Amino acid sequence: MDPLTGTLSAIVGATHVIARPSELIVYENDGLPGYHKLPRLFVAPGNREEAIAVVRALAASNAPFVARGAGTGLSAGSLADGIVMVGMQRMRRIIELDPVARFATVEPGVVNANLTKAAAPHGLHYAPDPSSQTACTIGGNVAENAGGPHCLKYGVTMNHILAATVVLPDGEVVRLEAPRDDEIGIDLLGAFVGSEGCFGIAVDVTVKLTPNPARICTMLADFMTVDGAAEAVSAIIAAGIVPAALELIDAGTIAAVEASIYAAGYPTDAAAALIVEVDGPIAGLDEDVAAVGRICRAAGARTVRSATDAAERARLWQGRKKAFGAMGRMSPNLVVQDAVVPRTKLAPVLRAIAEISARYRVTVCNVFHAGDGNLHPNIPYNASDPDEAARVHEACDEIMALCIAEGGTITGEHGVGLDKLPYMDALFTPDSLDAMCRLRSAFDPARRANPGKVVPIHRCKEWLAAPGVEA
Amino acid sequence: MTARPASTDELATLVRDAHARGAALRFEGSGRWSDGRSPATRISPNAKRVSLAALSGVVSYVPNDFTLTVRAGTTLAELDAITAPNNQWCPLLSWGDDHGTVGATFATATAGPCSEALGRPRDIALGLEFVDGTGTVIRAGGHVVKNVAGFDLTRLMVGSFGSLGAITEVSVRLRARPTADVTWSVTADGPNAREQLSRIRRGTITPLACDVLSDEVARELGVPALSALVRFGGNAALIAAARAEVSTIGTIHVLDASVWTRYRSLDPHPRRLDARPLDGAVAGRIKERFDPAGIMNPGVFGERA
Numbered sequence A: 001m002d003p004l005t006g007t008l009s010a011i012v013g014a015t016h017v018i019a020r021p022s023e024l025i026v027y028e029n030d031g032l033p034g035y036h037k038l039p040r041l042f043v044a045p046g047n048r049e050e051a052i053a054v055v056r057a058l059a060a061s062n063a064p065f066v067a068r069g070a071g072t073g074l075s076a077g078s079l080a081d082g083i084v085m086v087g088m089q090r091m092r093r094i095i096e097l098d099p100v101a102r103f104a105t106v107e108p109g110v111v112n113a114n115l116t117k118a119a120a121p122h123g124l125h126y127a128p129d130p131s132s133q134t135a136c137t138i139g140g141n142v143a144e145n146a147g148g149p150h151c152l153k154y155g156v157t158m159n160h161i162l163a164a165t166v167v168l169p170d171g172e173v174v175r176l177e178a179p180r181d182d183e184i185g186i187d188l189l190g191a192f193v194g195s196e197g198c199f200g201i202a203v204d205v206t207v208k209l210t211p212n213p214a215r216i217c218t219m220l221a222d223f224m225t226v227d228g229a230a231e232a233v234s235a236i237i238a239a240g241i242v243p244a245a246l247e248l249i250d251a252g253t254i255a256a257v258e259a260s261i262y263a264a265g266y267p268t269d270a271a272a273a274l275i276v277e278v279d280g281p282i283a284g285l286d287e288d289v290a291a292v293g294r295i296c297r298a299a300g301a302r303t304v305r306s307a308t309d310a311a312e313r314a315r316l317w318q319g320r321k322k323a324f325g326a327m328g329r330m331s332p333n334l335v336v337q338d339a340v341v342p343r344t345k346l347a348p349v350l351r352a353i354a355e356i357s358a359r360y361r362v363t364v365c366n367v368f369h370a371g372d373g374n375l376h377p378n379i380p381y382n383a384s385d386p387d388e389a390a391r392v393h394e395a396c397d398e399i400m401a402l403c404i405a406e407g408g409t410i411t412g413e414h415g416v417g418l419d420k421l422p423y424m425d426a427l428f429t430p431d432s433l434d435a436m437c438r439l440r441s442a443f444d445p446a447r448r449a450n451p452g453k454v455v456p457i458h459r460c461k462e463w464l465a466a467p468g469v470e471a
Numbered sequence B: 001m002t003a004r005p006a007s008t009d010e011l012a013t014l015v016r017d018a019h020a021r022g023a024a025l026r027f028e029g030s031g032r033w034s035d036g037r038s039p040a041t042r043i044s045p046n047a048k049r050v051s052l053a054a055l056s057g058v059v060s061y062v063p064n065d066f067t068l069t070v071r072a073g074t075t076l077a078e079l080d081a082i083t084a085p086n087n088q089w090c091p092l093l094s095w096g097d098d099h100g101t102v103g104a105t106f107a108t109a110t111a112g113p114c115s116e117a118l119g120r121p122r123d124i125a126l127g128l129e130f131v132d133g134t135g136t137v138i139r140a141g142g143h144v145v146k147n148v149a150g151f152d153l154t155r156l157m158v159g160s161f162g163s164l165g166a167i168t169e170v171s172v173r174l175r176a177r178p179t180a181d182v183t184w185s186v187t188a189d190g191p192n193a194r195e196q197l198s199r200i201r202r203g204t205i206t207p208l209a210c211d212v213l214s215d216e217v218a219r220e221l222g223v224p225a226l227s228a229l230v231r232f233g234g235n236a237a238l239i240a241a242a243r244a245e246v247s248t249i250g251t252i253h254v255l256d257a258s259v260w261t262r263y264r265s266l267d268p269h270p271r272r273l274d275a276r277p278l279d280g281a282v283a284g285r286i287k288e289r290f291d292p293a294g295i296m297n298p299g300v301f302g303e304r305a
């Protein structure tokens, strides 16, 4: 038997340690299809003390580990290749919710949407809203610096985290706090958010709560050309309107959604549709709604529908939020992509993606956070057909190269994990990648937290110099 | 004598040389923030002065992307002049005067009266270029508004006060200037006046800024005692509603927006700035890895130079 099984069982109880491969199989992948790695062991601490004791026990036996929230990640970031997986989902207590000071302190396993539910009676919510919000955890959101449709106006996870208690991989417990305006210091919290489980495990997180807007209006504008929709996106932002959300869905996505149980009534003959949501105080909102309508029509929108009642708004959103699921039903496999380009490059990049998809004979369905230029060109396919799988792979490589060439980046919210590792060399200089490694090794000098992810090991001078490391 | 490198490469050569000799460097932007209370006064007096003021100007600006990359020595006044013709701004509006440089503003993470509403330097920086303590040029982040590729060296550098590297270039997020942008002093009376005025911050319409002034600051700015300095931005209907709401709290006097420039640069400054000591193993290990010879603004965090 694995010697760690006994040690860890003594901390969390035998029922919360899984050692049998047939049971570990549940944890061999995350939300991204195509990657499978079996952990050595799975251990689930039930509270802060247990989590700290687990990390210390792992440190004592020099065992590498990976934290896991809900496993909805889309970069294969929480996969544990023959190493220990520390599951945080049992830690789902809301420790404190202060509606007056507008913050909450939660355990990392709290599900994103449950926090908003708990804040709702006070007229508050937790603003970052990944489309996976009914499943993903705050710990996973912090690790990925998760975004969501409403991050256009309200900011991404980083902008909403006030503090975190972190167990470093060596077992030391540190408190990281957002810098105050009257104090200077190194922003360790800012560095920790988005560190993809490589800097230690967060055992509690303090987040900002945001007041609910007095009024919300959701609009759906459909266009006969993708260019028209992309043009409207730029024009809305340029007019000084900051919509709460500004999402683009193309014809491929509309077809997938409308053929699924999530049908939202999107026009199936349109080339693209925009979901534009404006929110805020009642005063001044009608003016913004009218302006958005005018701008969309000027950019060639055929119709602009708007909804202010909750049921109709939910219907307009449902298709967008469940789009990945609807695509997943179209074929056995789905590549979920994530990249960012400057907003003014949206139209040419979408045209180039269409050209790439035609050349490789693959179907690309675009559904994305257009206001941020954050693309999700997704490709449904059949992985058991090796020829198709190879074409999909090559098309993805070209799309990533295109986004980099246009001044963008290879991930806007899903993280690098394992999946985007091959593109890091094209995006950053060797010196910049080495600097990232230096930052990582300041948190984890023994390189035991989520090894092999985010930064290619061949770029880490300090690690390569360490005894026993091969490039 | 102060060194004035004219390019990132020149700066990198200078730092590489200092690193090899273990010679301390003290970086400055406009060099104006040298009063007795600045943490910069703690930097070892023997350190060689290096001004980054010559590294200035726009690197790239596509107005419709709402992003801008400038060199570190660009002043806040220049930043404003660059973006104004497109009706945009980089709403740093940081404490201090407009001759301060972009590089120093991000290195010191200096916020301002509008930061709560419009973002702090850590929220506004999209990416940056810096020269670390070994003279290596490093690019952090990118130029787009959303980016999670790799570990966040941008957040690491913002606020590190030149102790890990000298910032040479910064990419920032811009916003459209509000259609209507109004500045008021709001005056209340009675024993709870200050508390009443601070409620403006939590009204149905969130102000861009709302600072309740001390008597001394009010006098200095020439506004009545028991006043708040308030700013709202948005469309005309929103401003009209804000006016109606705020007038139930106090008496409104319309002021020129230039009062913010005076307020931000008051001397002595109403806000103190303290350094959090470089405590903890992680911060210490970061310092070792980015500035192994301990030559970058040594002593700024109160550590032994």
Ligand SMILES: Cc1cc2nc3c(=O)[nH]c(=O)nc-3n(C[C@H](O)[C@H](O)[C@H](O)COP(=O)(O)OP(=O)(O)OC[C@H]3O[C@@H](n4cnc5c(N)ncnc54)[C@H](O)[C@@H]3O)c2cc1C
Pocket: A030, A031, A066, A067, A068, A069, A070, A071, A072, A073, A074, A077, A078, A088, A108, A129, A130, A131, A132, A135, A136, A137, A138, A139, A140, A141, A142, A143, A144, A145, A146, A147, A148, A149, A196, A197, A198, A200, A201, A202, A203, A324, A325, A413, A414, A450
């Ligand atoms: C249908 C669908 C839609 C999605 N939509 C979005 C979206 O709109 N925006 C978006 O940003 N993402 C989206 N995602 C991706 C995913 O949901 C997010 O990345 C989410 O933040 C992951 O949370 P999780 O709890 O599932 O983390 P996991 O997948 O379990 O883990 C992700 C990473 O976090 C680390 N981690 C987990 N917990 C901790 C902890 N306590 N301390 C330190 N590290 C930890 C892991 O090691 C791993 O590296 C979507 C995913 C799906 C399946």
